[in-house]
Amino acid sequence: MKKPMHRVLRFISLCIVSGVALAAPRPLPDAPSPDAASYVLMDFASGQVLTDKDADKRVEPASITKIMTSYIVFDELKQGRIALDDEVTVSQKAYEMGGSKMFIEVNKKVSVEDLLRGVVVASGNDASVALAEFVAGSEDTFASYMNQYAEELGLTNSHFVNATGWPAENHYMSARDIAHLSHALIEDFPDYYDRYYHEKSFTYNGITQNNRNSLLWTDETVDGIKTGHTESAGFCLAASARREGMRLISVVTGTRSDAARKTANRALLEYGFRFFEPYKFYEDGAAISKMRVYKGSVTEVALKARGDVHVAVPRGQRDELRTTAELPAVLMAPLSADEPVGTLKVSYGDKLLHQEPLYPAHAVEEGGVFRQIADEFMLLFK
8 A cells, every 4th residue: 555655746857859949830720620519539549639529528329329239249259258150039129129220020030240230330220139138138238238338448428228329318428438439449359340340331131231431431541430310419420540550530429410420520530630640659668767666675666658658749740749757756665566656748839648657667565674764764854
C-alpha cells in the first residue's frame, strides 16, 4: 500500500525542442461542424479525440447497438463457447421482429456465421435476437450481458435494454462510447472485423441486401463499421478508414438523412487524414523516465507506458511536440508494476494532445531495516 506522505507533484520535462528558431507553426483550420446531435473523430492508434461535439451526450444509438451484439458474439467465438458452423433454431420472437430484417424463418436452423452477416451487413433485427437467444438463452439476459461488457470496456454513458437498438426507455450510448466500442471491436477481433465489416452485400434465402454503410461504396479506404436509424434517433453512422498506416474512427449521431450522415462522416475523416499524421513517441518497453525509490529493495526504477506511445500530430509539426511527465515528488516502496505512479503528457503548443499512465518497469519490495532508516533520514532533509 502506498504511503500517504509526500504527495506533492512535480513536472519533469522529458523532451524540449531546441536549436534554430523556427517559423511559427501554421494553425490548424477549423474542424468540420456537422449538423448532428453529437459527433467524435478519434485516432485509432492513440485513442486521441481530434474533434468532437457533445461527445458524452446520451443519445439513442439505434442499430449501432449491434456493434456490441457482434462484439459479444466474437468474444464467444474466441473463447470457444460457440462456433461459426453452429446452427441456431429461429424463435418466434426473432422471426416476428420488425424493422430491418435478414428474413430468417421460424423454426428453421441458421448458422452462426450467416446470422453474423445478417447482423453486420443487413442490420437484421431478427438475426440479432436469434444470436442473443443462442448466446444467453433470452434477449433480456443478453442485454444484461451487454451491460457487463460495457462496464468492463469503460463505456460510462451506455446502457442496453435489447440486442437490436429498437427504441426503448433507458437504452442509450454516447458518441464517445460508440467510438471506444468500435476501437475495441477492431483491436480485439481484427480477423472477424476484416472478415465481415467491409462486406458490401449479403445474400440469404434468395434475397440480396446491400450494406447500409454507403461509404463502403464510395471510399475504398473505409472498411466498416455500422449504421443506425429510427425516427427518434435520426440517422447515425460509425465509420472507420485507414490510409497510409493511420486509422481513424468517426461517429455521427442524429443527422437528418442517410446522405447527411454519409457527408458528415466523410468530412470528419477527410479532415483527420488531411491535417494530422501519426507519430510514435516510444516503443513498447522503452524507459521513459527514472525515479529514485525510497525505502525500497532498489534505489531507482524505470517508468514505462503500456505498449507503444502514439500520437496524432498536426501534419508537418512534429518538431513542435513536447512531452512532460507528471510524477510524485517522492516515490515510496513497495511499488506494484500494475499500479501507475505518474502520467506522460504530449502537448502541441498549449494544447494537450495525449496522455498515458506511467508504470514501474518492475515491482519494488520494501528494503531492509538499514535501508528504511537511512532513507527516513534522507527524507527529513529533502
